[in-house]
Amino acid sequence: MCGIVGYIGYEQAAPFLLSGLEKLEYRGYDSAGICLNDGNELVVKKAKGKLAELKKLTDNGKNIFGTVGIGHTRWATHGEPSDVNAHPHLSDSCRFAVVHNGIIENYLQLKDYLSSRGVVFRSKTDTEVIAQLIEYYYKGDLIDTVIKVLSKLDGSYALGVISQENPDEIIAVRKESPLIIGLGDNENYIASDVPAILAKTRKIYRLENNEIAIIRRDTVKIINTDKEDVKKQIETVNWDIDAAEKGGYEHFMFKEIMEQPKAIRDTITPRIKDRRVVLDEISLTADQIRKYNKINILACGSAYHVGVVAKYIFEKILRKPVEADLASEFRYRDPIIDDKTLTIVISQSGETADTKEALKEAKRRGSHVISIVNVVGSAIACESDDVIYTWAGPEIAVATTKAYSTQLAVIYLMAIYFGDLMETITDYEYEMYISELEALPSKIEKILDNEESIQYLASKLFNSKDVFFIGRNIDYALSLEGSLKLKEISYIHSEAYAAGELKHGTISLIEEGTLVIALATHEELIGKIISNIEEVQARGAYVLGIASENHKEVGNVAQSAIFIPKTCDMMLPSLAVVPLQLFAYYVASLKGCDIDKPRNLAKSVTVE
Numbered sequence: 095m096c097g098i099v100g101y102i103g104y105e106q107a108a109p110f111l112l113s114g115l116e117k118l119e120y121r122g123y124d125s126a127g128i129c130l131n132d133g134n135e136l137v138v139k140k141a142k143g144k145l146a147e148l149k150k151l152t153d154n155g156k157n158i159f160g161t162v163g164i165g166h167t168r169w170a171t172h173g174e175p176s177d178v179n180a181h182p183h184l185s186d187s188c189r190f191a192v193v194h195n196g197i198i199e200n201y202l203q204l205k206d207y208l209s210s211r212g213v214v215f216r217s218k219t220d221t222e223v224i225a226q227l228i229e230y231y232y233k234g235d236l237i238d239t240v241i242k243v244l245s246k247l248d249g250s251y252a253l254g255v256i257s258q259e260n261p262d263e264i265i266a267v268r269k270e271s272p273l274i275i276g277l278g279d280n281e282n283y284i285a286s287d288v289p290a291i292l293a294k295t296r297k298i299y300r301l302e303n304n305e306i307a308i309i310r311r312d313t314v315k316i317i318n319t320d321k322e323d324v325k326k327q328i329e330t331v332n333w334d335i336d337a338a339e340k341g342g343y344e345h346f347m348f349k350e351i352m353e354q355p356k357a358i359r360d361t362i363t364p365r366i367k368d369r370r371v372v373l374d375e376i377s378l379t380a381d382q383i384r385k386y387n388k389i390n391i392l393a394c395g396s397a398y399h400v401g402v403v404a405k406y407i408f409e410k411i412l413r414k415p416v417e418a419d420l421a422s423e424f425r426y427r428d429p430i431i432d433d434k435t436l437t438i439v440i441s442q443s444g445e446t447a448d449t450k451e452a453l454k455e456a457k458r459r460g461s462h463v464i465s466i467v468n469v470v471g472s473a474i475a476c477e478s479d480d481v482i483y484t485w486a487g488p489e490i491a492v493a494t495t496k497a498y499s500t501q502l503a504v505i506y507l508m509a510i511y512f513g514d515l516m517e518t519i520t521d522y523e524y525e526m527y528i529s530e531l532e533a534l535p536s537k538i539e540k541i542l543d544n545e546e547s548i549q550y551l552a553s554k555l556f557n558s559k560d561v562f563f564i565g566r567n568i569d570y571a572l573s574l575e576g577s578l579k580l581k582e583i584s585y586i587h588s589e590a591y592a593a594g595e596l597k598h599g600t601i602s603l604i605e606e607g608t609l610v611i612a613l614a615t616h617e618e619l620i621g622k623i624i625s626n627i628e629e630v631q632a633r634g635a636y637v638l639g640i641a642s643e644n645h646k647e648v649g650n651v652a653q654s655a656i657f658i659p660k661t662c663d664m665m666l667p668s669l670a671v672v673p674l675q676l677f678a679y680y681v682a683s684l685k686g687c688d689i690d691k692p693r694n695l696a697k698s699v700t701v702e
Contacts, residue, residue, distance in 0.1 A: 096168055096169050096194075097115060097118030097119075097123065097167040097285075097287070098164070098193050098195055098254050098273065098284060098286045099111050099114035099115055099118065099164070099165045099166075099283070099284065099286075099290050100163065100164040100165070100193075100254045100256075100264045100285070101162070101163055101281065101282075101283055102162045102262070102263065102264050102281065102282055102283075102311055103280060103281025103282070103311055104161055104281065105281065106155070106159060106161065107130055107162060107163035108128060108130060108155030108158045108159070108160070108163065109154070109155040110283075110294070111155070111163050111164070112128070112145070112148065112149055112152070113293070114283075114285060114290035114291060115128075115145055115166075115167050116145055117290045117292070118285070118286060118287060118289065118290050119145060119167065119691055120289075120346065120490040120492055120690060120691060123145075123167035123169050124143070124170050125140065125141065125142045125143065125167070125168045125170075125175050125177070125179070125180035126140065126141060126145050126147075126148045126165070126167045126168065126180065127139060127140025127166055127168075127180045127181050127182055128140070128148070128152070128155075128158065128163055128182070129164055129182035129184075129191040129193075129256065130159065130160030130162065130163035131160045131162045131163065131256055132158075132159045132160040133261070135188065135258065136189070136256065137159075137160065138182055138184060139151050139152050139158055140177055140180035141177055142176050142177050142180065162256055162261065162262065162263075162264065163256070164193045164255075164256055164264065164284075165193070166181035166182060166194075166254075168180050168181050171197055171220070172197075172201070172218060172219045172221075178216060178218075179218055179219050181193045181221060183217060183221050183224075183225045184216075184225055185226050185228060186213055186226060186229055187229060189229060189232075189257055189259060190225050190229050190232070190257045190258075190259075191225065191255070192221060192224045192225040192228070192254070193221075193254045194220075194221040194251055194253055195250075195271045195273075195286060196270065196271040197249045198220040198223060198224065198249045199248045199249035200246075200247070200249070204223045204227065204247075205223050208223070208226050208227070213226050220249075224251075227243045227246060228243055228255065231243060232259070234259075236259060236260050236265065237265070237317075240255065240267065240306065241306070244267065244269075244304075244319060249270075250270035250271050250447065251267065251269050251270070252268050252272060252286065252301075253265070253268075253273075254266055255267075262311070263309060264284060264309040265308060265309070266284045266301065266306070266307040266309060267306050268301035268303060268304075268305060269303050269304055270303060270447070270450070270473065271445070272286055272443075272445045272472065273285075273301045274286075274287070274291075274299065274300050275298060275299040275307050275314055275316075276295045276297070276298055277295055277297040277314065278294055278295045280311055280312055282309050282310070282311065282314055283295065284307070288331050288488070289488060292331065296330050296332075297328050297329070297330055297331075298328070298331060299326045299328065300329060301316070304318060304319050305317070305318060305324055306318070306319070329470075329471065344683075345491065345679075345683075345689045345690050346491040346690045347583070347689050347690055348679055348689075350489055350490070351495045351496070351542070351672070351675050351676060352542060353487070353496050354495065354499045354535075354542075354672065355536070355539045355542070357484075357485070357486045357487060357496040358503050358534055358538070358668070359535045361485050362503050362506075362507060362531055362534075364485075365507055366528060370528075371507050371510045371514070371528070373507060373508070375480055375481060375482045376464060376482070376508075376511070377479065378436075378462065382462075383436070383512055383516060384516055386434055386435060386436040387434045388414065388415050388416070388417070388431075388434070389408055389414055389415070389416045389435070389437075389438065390416075390417050390419060390429070390431055390435055390437045390461070391404055391416065391417065391418045391437075391438045392419050392421045392424055392437060392438070392439045392440070392449060392452045392453065392456065393419075393420075393439065393440040393441065393449060394420065394421050394422060394441075394446055394449055395494075396442075396494045396497070396575055396578060397440040397442060397497075398418065398421070398440075399498070399571065399572075399575040399578065400440055400501040401419075401438070401440055402418045403502060403568060403571040403572065403667050404438070404505045404509075405417070405418045405571070406567060406571055407505060407506070407509050407568070407664050410664075411510075411512075411513045412509070413518055419452070421449040421451070421452035421453075424455065424456075425451055425452050425455040429455070429459075431456055431460075432459055433462075435459075436462055436464070437457075437464070438463075438464050438465075438466065438508075439452070439453045439463055439478060440465070440466045440467075440501055441465070441466075441472075442469075442484075442494055442497040443468070443469055443472060444465070444467035444469040444472020444473060444474040445469070445472050445473050446474070449474060450474055453465070454477065457477070457479075462479050463477075463478045463480070464480045464482065464508075465478035465480070465481045465482070466481075466482050466484060466501055466504045466505075467481060467483060467484070468485075468486045468489070468500070470483060482507075482508075484497065484500035484501055484504055486499075490690065491689070491690045492582070492583075492691060493579060493582050493583050493678075493692065498671065499668060502667055502671075503534070503668070506665060506668075507531070509527075509664065510524065510527045510528070510531070526662060527662065527664070530665050533661070534665060534668050534669070537661060537669055538668070538669065538672055541658060541659070542676075545676050548673050548676040548680065551638065551654055552676075552680030552683075552684060553680070553684060555609055555636070555638070555681070556584075556681040556684040556685055558586060559586070560586075560603070560608055560609070561580060561587070561588040561608075561609045562588065562589055562603070562611070563576045563577040563591070563610075563611045563612075563613065564590075564592075564593040564596065564610060564611070564623070564626060565590075565593055565613035565623065566592065566593050566594060566619040566622055566623055566626075567616045567618075567619055568615075568663065568664075569593075569614065569615055569619075569623070570591075570593070570613075572613055572666075572670055572671060572674075573591070573611075573613050574590045575671060575674070576590065576611060576613070577589060577590035578590075579674055579675055579678040580677070582692050582695060583682040583687055583692050584678060584682040585685070585692075593612070593622070593623055593626040594622070594626070596626060596629060596630065601630065604630050604634065604635050605633065605634055606634035607635075607636060608630075608633075608635045608636070609635070609636050610627075610630045610636070610637045610638070611637075611638045611639075611640065611674075611677075612626065612627050612630075612638070612640070612648075612652060613640050614639050614640065614641040614645065614648045615640065615641060615642050615645075615658065615666040615669075617642075617663055618663075620645055620647075620648070623648075627639065627648075627651050627652055631651075636653050637651075637652040637653055638652060639651070639652035639655040639656070640655070640658065640670050640674070641655060641656075641657055641658070642658055642659075642660050642661075642666065643658065656673045658670055658672075
């Protein structure tokens with residue numbers, strides 16, 4: 095959500111700022127802007143809409159000059175999307191400029207205070223308060239001023255600050271919102287995420303909460319709010335730069351769907367040694383695991399859907415009660431959780447605001463926290479007791495695919511690992527699970543090889559107005575993700591229901607031609623879901639079935655069917671999700687939607 099870039103060096107900054115912002119478009123935004131110090135004044139250019147508008151305004155950066163600058167893509171939280179509300183924001187005298195990710199919760203009080211003292215505000219944003227506070231408190235030392243301003247702010251922020259008073263430096267600050275420093279040769283950078291600077295450098299610092307970076311062309315100094323030096327380790331980003339590029343694919347989403355076999359291999363291969371699951375990342379002993387009387391899973395969006403799948407898997411294999419909780423609701427319901435509860439937190443970015451706050455609440459109540467994240471050094475990873483990285487590589491499309499699939503793979507690893515320690519699975523089951531887990535990538539490749547048949551079905555059905563996903567047991571858990579994928583990138587209204595609930599009200603919405611996608615992979619409930627298919631067909635529904643290849647009878651009942659390779663029940667979601675992803679992708683493509691950057695959405699939701 096929102097994107098920050100900054101440059102200080104000896105080259106013109108504008109082209110890099112625009113290029114960096116382009117690499118951050120996946121985070122979601124509604125306006126963009128840049129500010130450069132041209133040697134005489136701070137020059138700001140910003141525009142509502144896509145980055146193309148800002149490029150047009152600046153002639154691709156050719157008509158704005160300076161070797162120090164900051165840029166931003168904004169996702170509106172305070173004030174409508176507009177040129178005025180876009181970042182960067184200037185102070186009243188235009189001596190200080192600020193870009194900001196996050197939310198200042200007490201901005202109204204601060205704004206009233208400053209307004210009563212004659213400060214004139216141009217925008218409706220919370221961010222402008224920061225720029226105005228810097229000017230208000232400035233007495234000649236910018237660092238002292240920034241520290242004082244930080245003491246006045248409640249909320250979350252990643253900040254980039256430039257000024258006329260200190261023309262040869264950028265100040266960067268982080269609290270609860272991600273920010274990295276890129277280290278170059280006589281030039282340095284700031285950014286919200288690695289892709290923005292990957293073409294320039296692979297050496298970075300990750301700022302932690304309440305750290306302040308003073309960035310010049312040839313030095314980076316990091317201090318805390320007591321002005322004490324902070325020693326940082328340089329991290330080397332080991333991504334192949336191609337991983338953050340489309341690589342010949344039309345969309346990042348399609349590329350990332352196709353990358354799923356490799357991503358799952360990268361997740362599971364290092365953790366299976368001599369036919370045994372080895373999770374060195376988990377510090378808990380068998381005795382400690384046995385003492386837990388409940389498992390809580392906290393997540394948002396697609397990660398929450400992984401948690402719902404995990405609930406079915408863990409309860410069946412570990413024989414412990416499991417709650418899958420929406421992180422955004424968890425800490426507001428006075429949850430029953432203590433040191434006898436194991437908490438599993440799932441987040442692709444490791445920066446999801448609601449999930450991060452739910453994690454803190456769980457820890458405050460004494461729970462041991464294991465996180466499943468993709469981004470090394472992210473806030474959730476750092477605040478957890480144990481962390482398992484998915485190693486999915488960069489995921490650029492807003493709609494997650496390979497991150498979801500690798501999170502599922504980690505859930506399988508954990509189920510097998512804990513089941514073995516707790517002696518709730520037999521040796522035969524253990525060996526079978528290992529074999530099926532290792533076979534998942536090749537089975538997904540088999541589905542991907544047949545993607546043209548899914549494209550054909552999408553071409554028949556893309557004009558649907560309402561779509562219902564139904565399933566039972568673990569198929570219901572997967573239907574939540576299938577429905578989300580379709581609605582978020584195609585803008586078609588869709589809902590997911592436990593199939594047994596149809597007769598309790600939902601079936602009244604089924605009419606002639608309504609598309610129902612029926613997940614029918616769970617071995618024990620095939621007969622039940624076939625009955626549900628017949629129920630909706632009797633009301634005029636067109637049914638697309640998703641079934642395992644050993645249940646061809648589903649194809650005899652549904653009007654159309656997609657068959658996936660056979661695997662154990664636990665791992666069926668990893669196979670069945672792939673045709674759902676492809677179907678959503680092709681429907682959105684046929685409708686002409688902006689697949690990688692769907693409207694109103696952001697990749698990393700760093701505000702509540």
